[in-house]
Structure formats: structure tokens, C-alpha cells
Amino acid sequence: MNYRSRFWEIVFLALGIVTMLVSSLLVVFWKQLAPLERQVMIDLLLRHALALTIFALILVTLAALLLDSLYRNYIVAVARIAEEMRTILSVNPAHRIAPFGGADLRFLVQTLNAAADRNAEMQAGMADRIRLAAAEAQREKNILAAILSELPQGVMICNPDGQILLYNRQAARLLGRPASTPGGAECVPGSDAGCFIGLGRSIFGALDRHLILHALDEVMEKIARREEGAVARFGMASGGGRLLGVETLPILEKSGALGGFILMIEEITQQLAQSRRAREIWHALSASIRQALGAICCSAGLLRQPGKERPDLPQAELLENIEGAAWEMAAAVEGVDHEVQAQMASHWPLIPLAAGDLAAHLGRKAREQLGIEIRWGEAPGDLLVGVDRYAITLALLFLLARLKQMTACIEYSGRIEVRDGLAHFTLFWQGAPLRLETLREWRAMRVAVGEESLPFTLEELLRHHEAALWSQPAGRYLERSSLRLLLPPAQMEAPETQRPATIMADERPDFFDFDLFRPTDQTIAQESRLLTELPYTVFDTETTGLDPAGGDEIVAIGAVRLVNGRLLGGEVFDQLVDPQRPVPAASVRIHGIDPAMLAGQQTVGPVLQRFAQFAAQTVLVGHNAAFDMRMLQISEGRSGIRFSNPVLDTLLLSGVVYPAHGDHSLEAIARRLGIRIVGRHTALGDAMMTGEIFLKLLPLLAHKGVFTLGEAIEASRKTYQARLKY
Amino acid sequence: MSPRILLVNADKRLGLPLGRLLERSGYVFSQAADSAEAQASLSQGVPELIAINLAPAGSDGLELCQAVREHSAWRRVRLLLIGADAGPGAAAQARSMGADAYLELPFRNQRLLAAIGALLERGAP
Numbered sequence: 001m002n003y004r005s006r007f008w009e010i011v012f013l014a015l016g017i018v019t020m021l022v023s024s025l026l027v028v029f030w031k032q033l034a035p036l037e038r039q040v041m042i043d044l045l046l047r048h049a050l051a052l053t054i055f056a057l058i059l060v061t062l063a064a065l066l067l068d069s070l071y072r073n074y075i076v077a078v079a080r081i082a083e084e085m086r087t088i089l090s091v092n093p094a095h096r097i098a099p100f101g102g103a104d105l106r107f108l109v110q111t112l113n114a115a116a117d118r119n120a121e122m123q124a125g126m127a128d129r130i131r132l133a134a135a136e137a138q139r140e141k142n143i144l145a146a147i148l149s150e151l152p153q154g155v156m157i158c159n160p161d162g163q164i165l166l167y168n169r170q171a172a173r174l175l176g177r178p179a180s181t182p183g184g185a186e187c188v189p190g191s192d193a194g195c196f197i198g199l200g201r202s203i204f205g206a207l208d209r210h211l212i213l214h215a216l217d218e219v220m221e222k223i224a225r226r227e228e229g230a231v232a233r234f235g236m237a238s239g240g241g242r243l244l245g246v247e248t249l250p251i252l253e254k255s256g257a258l259g260g261f262i263l264m265i266e267e268i269t270q271q272l273a274q275s276r277r278a279r280e281i282w283h284a285l286s287a288s289i290r291q292a293l294g295a296i297c298c299s300a301g302l303l304r305q306p307g308k309e310r311p312d313l314p315q316a317e318l319l320e321n322i323e324g325a326a327w328e329m330a331a332a333v334e335g336v337d338h339e340v341q342a343q344m345a346s347h348w349p350l351i352p353l354a355a356g357d358l359a360a361h362l363g364r365k366a367r368e369q370l371g372i373e374i375r376w377g378e379a380p381g382d383l384l385v386g387v388d389r390y391a392i393t394l395a396l397l398f399l400l401a402r403l404k405q406m407t408a409c410i411e412y413s414g415r416i417e418v419r420d421g422l423a424h425f426t427l428f429w430q431g432a433p434l435r436l437e438t439l440r441e442w443r444a445m446r447v448a449v450g451e452e453s454l455p456f457t458l459e460e461l462l463r464h465h466e467a468a469l470w471s472q473p474a475g476r477y478l479e480r481s482s483l484r485l486l487l488p489p490a491q492m493e494a495p496e497t498q499r500p501a502t503i504m505a506d507e508r509p510d511f512f513d514f515d516l517f518r519p520t521d522q523t524i525a526q527e528s529r530l531l532t533e534l535p536y537t538v539f540d541t542e543t544t545g546l547d548p549a550g551g552d553e554i555v556a557i558g559a560v561r562l563v564n565g566r567l568l569g570g571e572v573f574d575q576l577v578d579p580q581r582p583v584p585a586a587s588v589r590i591h592g593i594d595p596a597m598l599a600g601q602q603t604v605g606p607v608l609q610r611f612a613q614f615a616a617q618t619v620l621v622g623h624n625a626a627f628d629m630r631m632l633q634i635s636e637g638r639s640g641i642r643f644s645n646p647v648l649d650t651l652l653l654s655g656v657v658y659p660a661h662g663d664h665s666l667e668a669i670a671r672r673l674g675i676r677i678v679g680r681h682t683a684l685g686d687a688m689m690t691g692e693i694f695l696k697l698l699p700l701l702a703h704k705g706v707f708t709l710g711e712a713i714e715a716s717r718k719t720y721q722a723r724l725k726y
Numbered sequence: 727m728s729p730r731i732l733l734v735n736a737d738k739r740l741g742l743p744l745g746r747l748l749e750r751s752g753y754v755f756s757q758a759a760d761s762a763e764a765q766a767s768l769s770q771g772v773p774e775l776i777a778i779n780l781a782p783a784g785s786d787g788l789e790l791c792q793a794v795r796e797h798s799a800w801r802r803v804r805l806l807l808i809g810a811d812a813g814p815g816a817a818a819q820a821r822s823m824g825a826d827a828y829l830e831l832p833f834r835n836q837r838l839l840a841a842i843g844a845l846l847e848r849g850a851p
């Protein structure tokens with residue numbers, strides 16, 4: 001019952017009692033009068049009837065005004081103060097009640113604000129202590145999260161129902177699609193459209209259920225057989241023609257039951273294409289060579305045993321034939337040589353490095369590790385060489401260490417130049433030259449300097465780098481002995497996928513939430529489920545106007561997921577929509593979306609189709625959601641999409657929590673709940689703010705006895721604002 | 727009378743020495759560059775053996791092989807296939823297409839002559 005009706009109930013009850021008492025007294029008084037006295041009384045009353053009526057009316061009016069003032073200034077004011085105090089005590093300790101009303105009310109508000117200050121101080125002190133205690137644990141959690149997020153493989157952890165508890169960036173990239181990607185196709189696992197990946201969503205939206213179940217069966221069978229490394233692998237196609245290799249690892253409870261599973265996902269498209277290409281290359285090369293060898297062998301056979309029957313046939317033709325076939329063979333080898341080299345190199349990548357930097361690095365290491373001084377000349381500034389810096393430096397140190405041992409020379413000069421398209425690194429020294437046979441011996445040795453070593457010989461390393469190495473003694477062309485290394489120049493290539501440095505999050509990142517391990521009832525839209533455990537899609541639309549029935553259309557939809565009490569900033573839907581009608585200047589002024597921005601955007605049909613996939617299995621939350629839902633309904637005919645999700649409206653929920661407050665605008669609620677107002681009038685900005693408001697309303701709703709979805713819907717229905725219809 | 731051999735071959739480099747080898751070994755030898763030419767030649771007269779080189783890319787030798795086996799007048803001729811494919815499936819495929827023997831390139835001349843000799847000795851199937 002609201003305050004107004006309760007107040008007037010009390011007023012009328014009091015009036016009734018007073019009227020009864022006064023009437024009883026009058027009856028007793030009347031009965032004690034003599035008949036003559038009664039006649040005098042009647043005459044007096046009749047004579048002054050008008051004056052008495054006016055007096056009574058004035059009295060009633062004064063009483064009504066007094067009561068109304070009492071109602072406004074005390075009853076409603078106290079209720080409002082109580083609501084605001086609840087906000088202060090539960091969700092926004094920084095909120096203060098603005099002083100209003102008479103001196104006594106102002107005094108009450110001041111006293112309460114002072115108490116709130118005190119409470120805030122105490123809370124802050126306690127929060128500091130808790131923060132300190134939790135910081136270390138959080139830091140460790142964040143390190144784990146940072147590592148997971150930056151792993152080159154996709155990692156996904158699911159509970160036994162397939163609900164996603166953790167995913168990293170790579171998994172989302174490989175299996176999902178960003179919410180703003182165009183494309184309105186059905187979400188079919190493995191399709192080009194891909195699916196939305198998010199915490200609390202089902203993995204079966206992105207991966208074929210049968211594949212995973214089959215993999216889990218395989219894993220559990222292996223565990224039952226006590227096999228080591230109980231892992232199941234399967235391959236699948238993902239969006240954009242990608243091929244993925246997926247490893248399934250079980251997470252077992254102590255009882256041995258399946259507690260969840262881990263999916264390690266790797267893109268194998270390139271790997272498969274490479275091995276296919278390698279097979280093709282080999283096949284073609286083998287066929288060409290065999291074909292040419294066939295001609296050579298047959299011709300050579302004839303030449304070796306010339307026939308007696310036809311001595312007249314010219315032998316030169318056969319020789320030409322052999323030469324031609326040999327050249328064809330050479331051309332076939334030449335054709336694949338470069339490609340095979342590139343294929344092999346991709347397994348041991350060589351990184352482009354400035355020649356000068358390589359020389360400087362070698363100089364530094366030679367000084368530190370071997371006590372050798374190398375004075376390098378100027379290197380061509382733009383010269384890059386493709387190297388494994390660690391390996392090539394160690395190889396050169398290996399050579400220098402042996403040279404030092406052999407010649408006792410510790411001072412070298414170096415020259416870097418480009419000749420015949422190759423980078424020449426030449427080291428000069430005064431002293432005995434390095435003999436070619438010694439160098440040959442060194443080439444066959446494993447590269448090792450001190451405690452550092454490589455699992456290759458110098459020869460293998462040079463071959464991998466396509467490098468040449470030789471020594472020259474001082475003599476006719478050179479004044480000093482020298483050792484020369486030739487490296488092919490490299491092109492600076494952009495890395496295939498940009499991998500930014502790992503930055504540890506200050507707060508728990510959005511992509512994992514192990515609290516979801518707690519078993520919950522999977523079927524949503526059950527009104528008996530707790531508000532705190534439901535997944536939500538908080539959304540907002542921007543439109544061409546405020547009249548959905550009059551032809552106004554959606555120009556933008558923004559939405560964010562809210563799962564397990566957290567607004568997931570990484571799982572958003574942000575899409576402009578071509579309304580296929582003019583956008584009035586007045587609405588452009590509000591949302592800032594001008595017609596030029598909408599040109600080329602998708603129309604409402606495909607956008608709503610994707611939005612429905614994004615919001616599937618969640619409760620929709622909006623501020624004044626009646627309007628947004630009406631916009632969605634109007635578009636139903638064209639999009640064919642019907643939104644049957646349960647809907648909650650923060651405007652109505654605010655009415656439930658703050659019945660004594662009149663203003664339930666987004667800004668007013670945000671201010672009351674201590675939420676920063678940013679990004680207003682962008683669909684996503686408003687959706688984010690609505691999400692924050694919704695989160696803060698949840699504990700306040702609990703104070704009002706609203707715990708479940710069904711209770712929230714029922715309470716919303718009863719509020720005054722529910723009568724507002726579009 | 728010397729046995730007649732039709733060599734179906736689009737690779738000139740192999741054609742030259744092979745032709746000479748067969749001629750020198752006393753066979754009556756004719757050459758066709760592809761399946762159509764071979765079938766035209768077969769309709770003039772059927773040799774004892776057809777040697778088909780599958781090696782050049784795009785060779786329609788296997789189709790010829792099938793056509794020969796399906797033709798009532800030609801099906802008894804001996805078929806020797808030569809190919810650059812050394813995989814285990816190549817010989818099996820050749821046989822399933824009706825070939826009597828499959829020789830991988832390269833081969834020794836004696837090996838070819840021995841194979842031809844054996845096939846001709848075996849006579850028509």
C-alpha cells in the first residue's frame with residue numbers, strides 16, 4: 001500500500017472517531033436541556049445558521065490544508081529520506097540527501113548525512129583492509145589470466161553442461177565473431193558467420209555438439225583404461241574457411257566424475273596447406289624428374305649398346321636428347337627450390353634484423369664473453385638480414401673463440417657491405433690466416449661457446465641461413481687475413497598476427513569466471529530463478545524519433561552482456577542500422593548519428609537477426625524498455641525475428657525501489673546510485689549505463705523482497721510507470 | 727612376322743630413344759601422340775601390344791586403356807603402361823584399368839624389353 005492511501009486512511013479514521021465522540025456529547029447535552037432551553041437553542045442556531053456554516057467550512061478547509069502540508073512535508077518526506085538512506089547504506093555510500101522542507105526536516109537530513117559520512121569513513125577503512133588482503137590473491141589470479149589471454153592457442157574451459165567459464169582472445173578469434181561483424185546468417189557451428197563467444201554462453205553454439213561429446217567419450221574411455229595423456233583430438237572447419245585442430249582435456253572431480261573440460265584450439269589451416277603444398281611439390285618434382293630420367297636412361301642405354309641393325313641412325317640426336325632432358329630436370333628442381341626453402345624456413349623462422357644491429361650485438365658479446373674487440377665500419381643503414389639472432393651470434397662467437405685460440409689475436413676490424421645483392425660481413429686480423437681445411441673441420445662441429453650450445457653444426461646453421469662462409473689469406477688482394485660471411489638480405493615483413501605485449505589487468509578480466517562452475521539450472525526464462533544468477537543482455541536503441549507506430553525506425557542498437565553480476569565490457573553488440581528513411585535533424589542532434597554514417601550499413605532485418613543470436617537465452621534489460629521493445633516489435637514483420645526473451649525495465653524497477661521519488665530518468669537514477677554519466681545517447685553508452693544501474697538496483701530490490709525474475713516482473717507491473725504505454 | 731607395337735606417347739624426349747630401342751629390337755613399331763590418334767591407328771589395324779606413357783601431365787592414357795578393354799575388336803591386345811608415379815597405388819590402378827603391366831620411370835632398356843617379351847610370350851588374354 002502506498003503512503004498516500006495509508007495517510008488518508010488514518011485521517012478518515014481519526015475524523016470518524018472525533019465525529020462520534022462529539023455527537024455523543026451533543027446527544028447527552030441535548031437530553032439534559034429543558035424543553036424551553038431546547039427551543040432557545042434551536043432559535044439561536046437558526047438565526048446564526050449562515051455564520052456557523054461559513055465557520056465550519058473555514059474550519060474544514062484549514063484542517064485539510066494542514067493535513068496536506070503534514071502529508072507532503074512529513075509523511076512523504078520521511079519516506080523519501082528512508083529510501084535515500086537505504087541507497088546510502090546498500091549501494092551508494094557517497095550519496096547524500098539534499099536538505100529540504102522545514103527546519104526540523106533539514107535538521108534530520110543534516111544529522112542523517114553526518115551519520116552517512118561517518119558510515120562512509122568506516123566503510124572506507126574496512127574496504128581498505130579488505131582490498132589489501134585481497135590484492136595479492138587478485139594479482140596471482142590476474143597473472144594467470146594474462147598468461148591465458150596471451151597464449152598463442154585458443155583456450156576454453158567449460159563446465160560439464162558446455163557453459164563457457166573461460167576463454168581467451170585467441171579462442172574468441174578462432175571460434176567466434178565480434179558482435180559488430182556484418183553478416184546475418186544463422187549461427188551454425190563451423191559456418192562462415194561464426195558464433196558469439198561469451199562467458200556463460202554454451203560452447204555448443206560455436207562447436208558441433210557431437211564432436212565434443214564424441215571427444216569427451218573418447219577421453220573418458222581412455223581414463224577408464226588408465227591410459228596416460230587422456231586427450232582427444234579432432235579437426236573442424238571454422239568461419240572464413242579456417243581449419244582448426246582441437247584438443248579436448250577433461251577436468252575431473254575427486255570422485256572421478258567429469259567436472260568440466262578444457263579445449264585447446266589451434267589454427268591448422270596454414271599447417272595443412274603447407275603439408276599439402278609440400279606433397280604437391282614433391283609429387284610434381286618426382287614426376288618431372290622421373291620423366292626426364294626415363295628419357296636419359298633410355299637414350300644412354302642405346303648409346304652404350306649401339307644397335308647393329310641400324311648403324312646409320314645418328315647418335316648425336318640421342319646425346320641432344322640426354323642434354324635436353326637433363327636441362328628439363330634442372331628447371332624442375334630450380335622451380336621448386338625456392339618454395340621448398342621457404343617451407344622449411346617457416347619452421348625455424350628467421351627474423352629481419354638491421355645488419356648494423358647484428359654487428360653491434362656481436363661486438364658486445366665478443367667483448368663480454370671472449371675479451372675480443374671488433375671495430376666495425378659503417379653499415380649500410382637500410383640493410384636487413386634474415387637471421388636467428390641468437391644462433392648466428394653464437395656461431396660467430398664460436399668462430400672467433402677458435403680464431404683467438406689459433407692466432408692469439410684479440411683485435412679485429414669488421415666491414416659490412418652489399419655486393420651482388422648479398423650482405424658481406426668481413427672480419428680482418430693481423431696474423432696467420434685460417435686455412436680452408438681447418439674451416440671445413442669447424443663447419444662440421446657443433447656450435448658451442450662456454451656453456452651455451454646449439455643442437456646444430458655450424459654447417460647446418462649456415463645452410464639454414466642460406467649463408468656462405470670462407471676465409472682468405474693476406475696476399476695479392478688483401479693486406480690482412482680475413483673471414484667472410486655472406487647472408488641474403490631480408491625484407492621487413494609485417495607479422496601475420498599482431499600480438500600486443502601482455503598487460504596485466506587491474507581488475508578481473510572479463511573472459512573468465514570460474515564462479516560459473518557452480519551448478520545452476522540451465523533453462524532460463526524460469527520466473528522462479530534468482531535475479532542474481534540469470535544472464536542478461538542490457539540493450540538500448542537509438543531511433544529516428546519517438547513514434548514507433550508513426551513510422552520511426554531504429555538507427556542503432558547497442559547491447560552488453562551481464563553475467564554472474566558482472567558487466568562484460570568485452571562482449572558487446574554495437575551496430576548502426578540503415579533506417580531506409582530520412583533521419584530528422586532533431587533526432588540527429590540527440591544521438592549524433594547523421595545519415596552519412598548510416599549509408600551502407602545493414603538494414604534492420606539482418607541486424608535484428610544477429611542481435612537475437614547475441615541475446616539468445618538471456619533476459620533483456622532496458623531503460624524504458626517498453627519503447628525499445630515496441631521498436632523491435634514494429635520491425636518484426638520485416639526481420640521475421642520475434643524477441644520472446646523475458647524483459648526487465650530499469651525505469652520500472654527504479655519505481656519499485658524509489659516509490660517516493662518522482663524522477664526515474666536514466667541520469668537521475670545514475671546520480672542517485674553514484675554512477676558516472678558518460679556516453680549518453682549512444683546506444684552502447686546508454687546500455688552500459690543501464691547495466692550499471694541494473695546491477696546496483698539488484699540489492700535494493702532484495703531489500704524490497706524482490707529476489708526472483710517473476711517477482712521483479714510482478715513488482716514492475718504494479719508500479720505507476722507501468723501504466724505508460726507506447 | 728615381327729610383332730607390332732603401338733607406342734602412345736606425348737613425350738618426345740622419351741619417344742625418340744624408345745622408338746629406336748623397339749625398332750632395333752625387331753618390333754614393327756608405330757607411334758601415336760594421344761588417345762584419339764591411337765584409336766584411329768587401332769581402327770586401321772590392331773597390334774600385338776600397346777605401350778602407353780602416362781607420364782606427361784594431362785595424359786589421357788588411362789581412358790585409352792579403358793576404351794581398348796571395352797572395345798570388342800581390341801580387347802585382346804596386351805597393354806603395357808609406363809608412368810612417373812611411383813606410389814604403391816599407381817600399379818594397382820593401372821591393373822584395375824586393364825593394363826597387363828606397369829613400368830615406373832626411369833627403367834633400364836633391358837627391363838622394358840623383358841617386360842614386352844614376357845607379355846608377348848604370354849599371348850593374348
